[in-house]
Amino acid sequence: MKLSPLLALIALLTLAFSLSVTIAPDASGWSSGKKAGNFLGLMFGDGRKLMASQFFTMADVYFHSGYYPSVFDKNSSEQKEIISASHGRKESEEDEKNEDFLGKPKDWIDAFGRNFKITRHTHLESGNEREILPWLRLAADLDPQKIETYTVGAFFLKDHLHRPDQAEAFLREGLRNNPDNAEILFELGRMYHETTHETDRARNVWELGIKKFLELSPDDQKENRLVFEETAVNLARLEDDAGNYDRAIYWFRQGQTVSLDPGSLDVQIDKIQKKISAKQP
Amino acid sequence: MNVILKTEKLRVEYRSREFRQTSKVALQGLDLEVGAGEVFGFLGPNGAGKTTTMNVLLGFVPPTSGTASLFGIDVRQPIARQRIGYLPELTYYYKFLTADELLHFYAKIFGIARAEADKRIAELLKLVELEHAAKRPIKSYSKGMQQRVGLAQALINNPDLLVLDEPTSGLDPLGRMKVREIIQRLKDEGKTVFFSSHELGEVETICDRVAIVHQGELKAVGTVAEISAGHENLEKAFLKIVGFQNSPLP
Amino acid sequence: MNKIFAVAGVVIKELYRRKDFYVLFVLTALLTVGAGAVNFFNDEKIIRYVKDICLLLIWVSSLVIAIVTAARQIPAEREARTIFPLLAKPVSRGQIITGKFLGCWLATGIGLLVFYFFFAVIASSREHTWPLMTYVQAAWMQWCLLAVVIAMVLLGSIYFAAPSSTSTISFVVVGGIMLLGGHLKVLALQQAEPVQSLLIFIYYFMPHLEWYYLSDFVVYNMGAVPWLKIAAATLYAATWTGIFLLVAWFGFRRKNLTT
Numbered sequence: 001m002k003l004s005p006l007l008a009l010i011a012l013l014t015l016a017f018s019l020s021v022t023i024a025p026d027a028s029g030w031s032s033g034k035k036a037g038n039f040l041g042l043m044f045g046d047g048r049k050l051m052a053s054q055f056f057t058m059a060d061v062y063f064h065s066g067y068y069p070s071v072f073d074k075n076s077s078e079q080k081e082i083i084s085a086s087h088g089r090k091e092s093e094e095d096e097k098n099e100d101f102l103g104k105p106k107d108w109i110d111a112f113g114r115n116f117k118i119t120r121h122t123h124l125e126s127g128n129e130r131e132i133l134p135w136l137r138l139a140a141d142l143d144p145q146k147i148e149t150y151t152v153g154a155f156f157l158k159d160h161l162h163r164p165d166q167a168e169a170f171l172r173e174g175l176r177n178n179p180d181n182a183e184i185l186f187e188l189g190r191m192y193h194e195t196t197h198e199t200d201r202a203r204n205v206w207e208l209g210i211k212k213f214l215e216l217s218p219d220d221q222k223e224n225r226l227v228f229e230e231t232a233v234n235l236a237r238l239e240d241d242a243g244n245y246d247r248a249i250y251w252f253r254q255g256q257t258v259s260l261d262p263g264s265l266d267v268q269i270d271k272i273q274k275k276i277s278a279k280q281p
Numbered sequence: 282m283n284v285i286l287k288t289e290k291l292r293v294e295y296r297s298r299e300f301r302q303t304s305k306v307a308l309q310g311l312d313l314e315v316g317a318g319e320v321f322g323f324l325g326p327n328g329a330g331k332t333t334t335m336n337v338l339l340g341f342v343p344p345t346s347g348t349a350s351l352f353g354i355d356v357r358q359p360i361a362r363q364r365i366g367y368l369p370e371l372t373y374y375y376k377f378l379t380a381d382e383l384l385h386f387y388a389k390i391f392g393i394a395r396a397e398a399d400k401r402i403a404e405l406l407k408l409v410e411l412e413h414a415a416k417r418p419i420k421s422y423s424k425g426m427q428q429r430v431g432l433a434q435a436l437i438n439n440p441d442l443l444v445l446d447e448p449t450s451g452l453d454p455l456g457r458m459k460v461r462e463i464i465q466r467l468k469d470e471g472k473t474v475f476f477s478s479h480e481l482g483e484v485e486t487i488c489d490r491v492a493i494v495h496q497g498e499l500k501a502v503g504t505v506a507e508i509s510a511g512h513e514n515l516e517k518a519f520l521k522i523v524g525f526q527n528s529p530l531p
Numbered sequence: 532m533n534k535i536f537a538v539a540g541v542v543i544k545e546l547y548r549r550k551d552f553y554v555l556f557v558l559t560a561l562l563t564v565g566a567g568a569v570n571f572f573n574d575e576k577i578i579r580y581v582k583d584i585c586l587l588l589i590w591v592s593s594l595v596i597a598i599v600t601a602a603r604q605i606p607a608e609r610e611a612r613t614i615f616p617l618l619a620k621p622v623s624r625g626q627i628i629t630g631k632f633l634g635c636w637l638a639t640g641i642g643l644l645v646f647y648f649f650f651a652v653i654a655s656s657r658e659h660t661w662p663l664m665t666y667v668q669a670a671w672m673q674w675c676l677l678a679v680v681i682a683m684v685l686l687g688s689i690y691f692a693a694p695s696s697t698s699t700i701s702f703v704v705v706g707g708i709m710l711l712g713g714h715l716k717v718l719a720l721q722q723a724e725p726v727q728s729l730l731i732f733i734y735y736f737m738p739h740l741e742w743y744y745l746s747d748f749v750v751y752n753m754g755a756v757p758w759l760k761i762a763a764a765t766l767y768a769a770t771w772t773g774i775f776l777l778v779a780w781f782g783f784r785r786k787n788l789t790t
Contacts, residue, residue, distance in 0.1 A: 062579060065751040072714035106716055109739060113713055115760040116672075116742045118753060131579040134571045157572070166572050295787070336789055339619045343785050359623040367619035373612035375541060377548045389537035390620040434616060444619075 052143030059135035059152070066118035069101035129160040140173070150174030151187045164195045182216075182227045185209030189231070193238055206235045210254070225258045232258075236268070245276050282316035285442055285473055286338065291347035293333050293497075307333040309497040310347065315475055315490075317441075320468050322488035323477040326523055330497040331477045335446055339367055351442065363391065366440035370447040372427035376420035380411055380430050383419065384437055391438040398437075405433040408463075425456060432463065443467060445476035449483060461487060481516045491515070495523045534622045535630040542634020543641070546600055552642055555592040559646065562588055563653055578657040579750050585653060586746040589646045590673065594705060597639045597677045601684035602697040604631045609788055624784045628685065632776055635681045640674050664755040669745040672761065675768035676743035680705055682775035683738075689782040705740060712741040738771040 061068040102119060105111035124131060136153040139146060150171055157167035168191060174184045185205050193202035213221065213228045221228070236251035252269045256262040291311040296304045308330045315321045325331045336342040337349050338356055354361035374383055381402065388398035406412045409429035414422065419430060428451070435443060448464075449457040457480075464474050464487055478484055484491060485505055492502040500522045501508050505515055512518040546552060563585040571577055608614040617627065647670045655661055680701070687697040711718065712734075719730030742764055748756065 062751075065753070066747040070714065072717045109735070110713070110716070112760075112763070113739060113742050115756055116745060116748075116764070118747050118751065120753075127576075130572075130574050130577050133574065134569075134577060134580040137571050163572070170572075332789075339615070341615060341618055341789055342787050359621045359626075361621075362619060363621040365619070367616065369612075369615055371612070373615055375545070375613055376611075377545050378541070382544070386537055386541055387616075387620060389540075390534050390617075390622050392533060392621075431616075 048142040049146075052139045052146055052149070055135045055139040055142065056146065056149060056152075059132040059139065062132045062135060063124050063129070065120075065122050065124065067121050073101045073103075125160070127161065129156050132156065140170075144174075144177035147174065147178060147181055147183050150184055154187055154191065158191055158195045164191060167191055167195075180208075180212040180215075182209045182213045182224055182231065185212065186227055186231045186234070190234065193234065199238060199242060203235065203238060206231050206238070210235070229255045229258050233265070233268075240272060245272050248272050282314070284314045285317050285352050286313070286315035286321075286350075286475060288313045288334070288337075288349045289347055291334070291337060291349055292345045293330075293337060293342060294345040307497055308337075311494070311497070311499055313492060313499065313502070315473060317473055318468070318471050319489045320464060320474045320487055321476070322484040322491035323475065323494070324479075324481070324484065324491055324519060325477075325494040328496075329494045329523075331494060332446070333497075334494070335444060335477065338444065339365075364438070364441040366435035366438060366443045368431050368435040368443070368445045368448055370450055372424070372431050374419050374427065374430060374434070377418055379416050379418055380406065380422075380433070381415040383430065384433060387434050387437050393438065401437065401439070402433075405436055408436075409433045424451070425453070428452065428456070432460075440472065442473045442475060445474065447478055448476055449478065449480055457483070481514075481519060485509075485515045493519060493522050534626050535633060538617075538622070538627055538630025539634035539637060542600075542604065542631055543638045546596070546635075546638040551599065552596055555596060556642075556645065556649075559585070559588040559592050560649060563649075567653065567657075576657060578654060581657075582650070582654050582750045583746070585650050586669075586749060589643075589650060590744070590746070593639055593643055593646065593673065593677060594680065594702075596642055597635060597681050598684050598698050598701045598705070599694075600638065601631075601635045601681045602688050602701065603694040604635065604685065605688045605783070606692060606694050606697070614788060618788070625780045628776060628780050628783055632678075632682055632685055632772075635685075636674075636678050639677045639681070643670055643674055643677075662749075662752065662754075665745075665749050665753075668755055668761055669749050672743040672745050672764060675765055676740050678772045679738050679740065679768050679775070682772040682779070686775045686779040686782070689779050689786070708737060708740045709744065710741075712737065712739050738768075743768070 057068075102114070105114065133153070133156070136149055136156075140149045140153070143149070150173070154167040154171045157170060158164045168188070171184055171188045171191070175181065175188070178184060186209050189202045189205040189209065192198040192205060209231050210228065213224060213231070216224065232251045232255035236248045236255065239245070239247040239251060249269055249272055252265050252272070256265045259265055288311050291308055291313075292306070293308040294304050294306050311330070311334060313334070323331055323334065333342065337344050338351065340356055340359070340362065343357065349356045351361040352364060356362075375386075378386065384402045384405065385398060388402065393401065403412075406415050409432050411426060411429055411433065414426060419427060422430065435445075443464075445464075448460050452460065461483065464476075467474055468487075488505055490502065490504050491508060493500045493508070501518075508522075509515045509518045512521060563581060566584045567578075567581045605614075608617070614627075618624070647666060651661065651666055683704070684697060684701045687701060688694065691697045691700070715730055715734040715737075719727050719734060722730060745756065747753065
């Protein structure tokens with residue numbers, strides 16, 4: 001019996017559809033581990049983390065308007081993600097500006113070639129920081145577990161581009177992809193405290209961050225020591241500003257448990273105790 | 282005789298790229314002269330050295346030793362080819378150009394002024410009956426049309442010497458007649474025609490002189506009558522000269 | 532000169548009657564417009580990444596066109612045997628090589644003009660500025676690089692029979708120089724002899740094509756490079772172009788084309 005090609009095609013399509021309907025509910029459980037459920041993640045597969053890292057570096061390159069060391073340049077082994085180190089820290093900005101990864105020209109070829117390279121160290125400002133956003137967006141899409149993408153992105157959105165609503169949305173996206181992450185919670189709290197001045201929300205978020213930090217394993221706690229210290233210290237300052245001196249001292253002492261310089265926190269505690277003494281009749 | 286094509290002890294040796302293979306001698310000391318106004322047939326079996334001789338004359342292949350000249354100018358100088366036209370056996374033209382563009386291109390190479398080139402090209406397209414197809418790309422042409430384009434480009438500079446490589450090969454009887462007519466017309470105009478062919482009947486009809494080469498050597502040169510003397514026809518003479526004796530058919 | 536321009540004219544006609552250029556232009560345009568259409572944080576003023584992507588595509592497209600076109604000039608003529616009716620005319624092999632180079636270079640130059648015009652329209656649609664000098668310099672330097680590349684590929688095509696081999700080797704060489712050229716000396720100093728000496732020799736005696744990539748100045752709005760430096764780079768490119776064409780002529784002038 002001869003089967004018409006059209007009938008054969010219809011039969012195959014019906015079979016394919018039936019199979020997909022049958023298998024689909026089980027198929028979603030086949031892949032192990034988290035992965036980006038978007039087009040880019042699908043396209044790049046496991047290489048997406050490398051791509052995400054590269055895109056994050058591109059954001060840094062854009063922030064410095066192309067003045068950026070390559071793997072061959074001086075101090076390339078010390079190359080850090082400057083964009084993340086620079087936010088909010090004046091000292092590191094000064095250090096950064098003093099770095100000259102190019103060094104002296106090695107010969108006339110190098111010297112002449114520098115006429116066609118970016119050799120001026122600049123930072124984007126006056127709203128031009130927006131240019132780094134596409135790379136941060138792509139980095140977040142490709143590797144939703146890279147925390148720095150969200151914290152750096154939120155920093156520039158709220159502090160440089162004055163868009164706290166978008167910063168909050170970006171951080172909350174990071175939180176959805178990394179539930180209860182202490183670093184994101186810290187940045188979220190900082191935004192509420194410094195930018196939108198929502199003290200209660202900041203307190204709640206920071207206390208949640210502390211709680212989640214304490215639930216971590218000792219090794220993870222050791223790794224995130226700095227986040228805990230910053231959260232505790234910022235909580236202490238919040239309570240200090242609110243007049244809750246006992247709570248302020250409590251949080252400073254919590255910070256001392258992990259601080260590398262507990263002496264500096266002693267100074268803060270002393271100041272608060274003086275305030276308490278001054279208030280007492 | 283005003284000699285316009287001359288070779289003297291022309292030798293061409295191809296070095297083999299194969300390991301331990303000796304080189305191949307395509308031409309061994311060829312001495313040839315063609316006078317102005319002659320229709321000269323260049324004959325020989327396959328592999329005799331006809332194509333190699335033409336390649337040297339046209340500058341495709343440098344000679345190993347000896348000399349070759351056109352109009353007294355060494356063939357290695359591009360200017361030696363200013364007054365010649367060349368029609369290859371197979372059609373080798375830019376398929377993406379139209380016939381009109383191709384002829385204008387070659388006219389520029391010859392340094393023909395635009396106005397004169399336009400006039401000449403119009404005449405040639407009429408001669409080869411391609412006026413209707415002049416603006417179409419050559420890749421859309423039939424084989425016969427491509428060969429007619431070839432003839433037109435060979436005549437673009439009104440050459441004093443026309444070099445034809447098997448001009449009637451692959452042509453139908455009408456086409457062959459057309460080529461014969463053009464050769465005769467050129468001869469009447471005092472032009473020189475130098476061509477290779479396997480069609481000995483045609484050679485007998487139109488050539489003033491012929492040369493026969495075999496295994497890279499010149500075996501005979503003279504008028505058709507001189508070479509055919511003592512034989513029935515040119516073909517029999519040719520077969521005798523190249524050493525082909527009567528042999529039973531398989 | 533007329534003969535050289537005549538040969539160049541045929542090369543240009545061939546390039547624009549093939550589909551390569553149009554396909555690459557449409558691809559560049561689509562990818563650029565696509566990149567520009569993506570919404571990042573509802574900010575319509577973001578433009579640098581679009582400029583970066585567009586310029587990268589222009590670079591890739593122009594290199595593809597230049598290398599593929601130049602690589603097939605002589606081999607394709609030999610294979611199609613169109614070189615014979617041409618050589619039977621009063622034109623020297625040097626004029627043919629020069630004409631082929633000029634045709635490829637002018638054709639890619641016209642292509643670059645179209646690409647950069649498109650780029651300028653895209654960039655100005657968001658930036659509302661026209662840093663014309665920077666654009667002109669970037670396009671000019673890219674065109675100078677293409678001159679060196681085309682001459683180098685023509686040289687390669689004399690010695691490598693297949694256009695595909697010439698193209699592949701050329702892409703690798705050009706890509707290698709662009710990425711590593713400026714850093715070769717640093718790499719060399721990390722190696723033991725004799726590799727170190729070899730790399731240093733290559734560093735000093737290779738064309739430094741990485742100088743000609745001025746896209747960063749365009750993307751980051753860094754202003755124009757001093758014209759004297761551009762002139763020096765142009766002279767450098769002209770020198771290397773001349774060297775490659777001369778060597779190509781040496782190889783081509785007595786080559787037996789019938790084998």
